[in-house]
Amino acid sequence: MLDAAVDAFAERGFGGTSTRDVAVRAGRSPAAVYVHYDSKEALLYAISLEGHMAALDCLKLAYASSEDPAARLHAMVFAFSDWHMENARLARVVQYELHALSKVHRADIVSLRRRFHRVMVGAVRDGIRAGQFQVDDVNGTARALLSLCIDLVRWFDPARGRNSRAIAQLNADLALRMVGDV
Amino acid sequence: MLDAAVDAFAERGFGGTSTRDVAVRAGRSPAAVYVHYDSKEALLYAISLEGHMAALDCLKLAYASSEDPAARLHAMVFAFSDWHMENARLARVVQYELHALSKVHRADIVSLRRRFHRVMVGAVRDGIRAGQFQVDDVNGTARALLSLCIDLVRWFDPARGRNSRAIAQLNADLALRMVGDV
DNA sequence: GTCTATATGTTGATAGAC
DNA sequence: GTCTATCAACATATAGAC
Numbered sequence: 001m002l003d004a005a006v007d008a009f010a011e012r013g014f015g016g017t018s019t020r021d022v023a024v025r026a027g028r029s030p031a032a033v034y035v036h037y038d039s040k041e042a043l044l045y046a047i048s049l050e051g052h053m054a055a056l057d058c059l060k061l062a063y064a065s066s067e068d069p070a071a072r073l074h075a076m077v078f079a080f081s082d083w084h085m086e087n088a089r090l091a092r093v094v095q096y097e098l099h100a101l102s103k104v105h106r107a108d109i110v111s112l113r114r115r116f117h118r119v120m121v122g123a124v125r126d127g128i129r130a131g132q133f134q135v136d137d138v139n140g141t142a143r144a145l146l147s148l149c150i151d152l153v154r155w156f157d158p159a160r161g162r163n164s165r166a167i168a169q170l171n172a173d174l175a176l177r178m179v180g181d182v
Numbered sequence: 183m184l185d186a187a188v189d190a191f192a193e194r195g196f197g198g199t200s201t202r203d204v205a206v207r208a209g210r211s212p213a214a215v216y217v218h219y220d221s222k223e224a225l226l227y228a229i230s231l232e233g234h235m236a237a238l239d240c241l242k243l244a245y246a247s248s249e250d251p252a253a254r255l256h257a258m259v260f261a262f263s264d265w266h267m268e269n270a271r272l273a274r275v276v277q278y279e280l281h282a283l284s285k286v287h288r289a290d291i292v293s294l295r296r297r298f299h300r301v302m303v304g305a306v307r308d309g310i311r312a313g314q315f316q317v318d319d320v321n322g323t324a325r326a327l328l329s330l331c332i333d334l335v336r337w338f339d340p341a342r343g344r345n346s347r348a349i350a351q352l353n354a355d356l357a358l359r360m361v362g363d364v
Numbered sequence: 365g366t367c368t369a370t371a372t373g374t375t376g377a378t379a380g381a382c
Numbered sequence: 383g384t385c386t387a388t389c390a391a392c393a394t395a396t397a398g399a400c
Binding site: 011013015095100140144151152154177178 | 193194195196197198199277278281282319322323326329330332333334336348349352353356359360362
Binding site: 018019020030031033034038039040 | 376
């Protein structure tokens, strides 16, 4: 059911998807949605929460994968780019459907999202402290690094068989240039 | 009426917006929408077409603003970033609601979109030819440069009064690093 | 061109049988 | 938990008066 909703929301947007679309994709009756979820919005919240936690885990894991600032940042941008391509439909819902959440649920998710920024800022600061990165605007640069990864969900289509490894590799290489890695 | 639709689509998405929402925002009756547009989708197409042409003009103008590859690329990324912030709501509809267009209209817009890529590829090649840029993957790098600008529409909110000039400046500076400007 | 009124289908969500 | 059946509200779009 969750999978069906992810597919539908990613394809048509939350507003463009009916609970019937979701149910039909899951091979169930329209009423079956409401056995597990109180509302269409609750379904989106469940997806958004799961997706954000998975993406955050991915980013943190990459952060912890190395002690060297350059290798660390490279790993983070590679992994985060890769996650957005390997989980393209989920990632799209995660990144584009925040507006459809209730006020309370949105606040929850927004606070989760701040952590992505904090982790990336940490990685950039590590490199500056080690004398390896040359960055003036730490917050802005961290934002740009995340943008590079996140924007993949706008156009990347797994069905078109593009080489996601090569794209992740390029993004990671560009990231090191962006921080003035020396 | 177009303005009202841009606001509504940007805020709730195409699927999440009713023609009544649009009409009410424009201070008209629900039927008034159909005097000028055949359908809700035709309204989106008009917005999308106008938005894409304006954005493309902006990018081409910046391309023509300088002969020096570095200054040219800097101007392009600055202008394109700035456009996405100064026209945040329109830009959001332009970038996120392609999926809601009819097959024919979408094909129209997609062919327009290829031009953005071509212009950016041209700018990168100019710098390589002049010996100023060091880039292996021209297509991928051009894609990443556009990503940096486009992803602004996901989070930038004009109402929050952030310094859009500083953000455009940072993006432009990062762009020169990404192409290995020497 | 604008409106009111309305046709016709779809929507989110519920009731109650099995 | 799943279904069928259904409700009340809402959707897109049209008709016809002014």
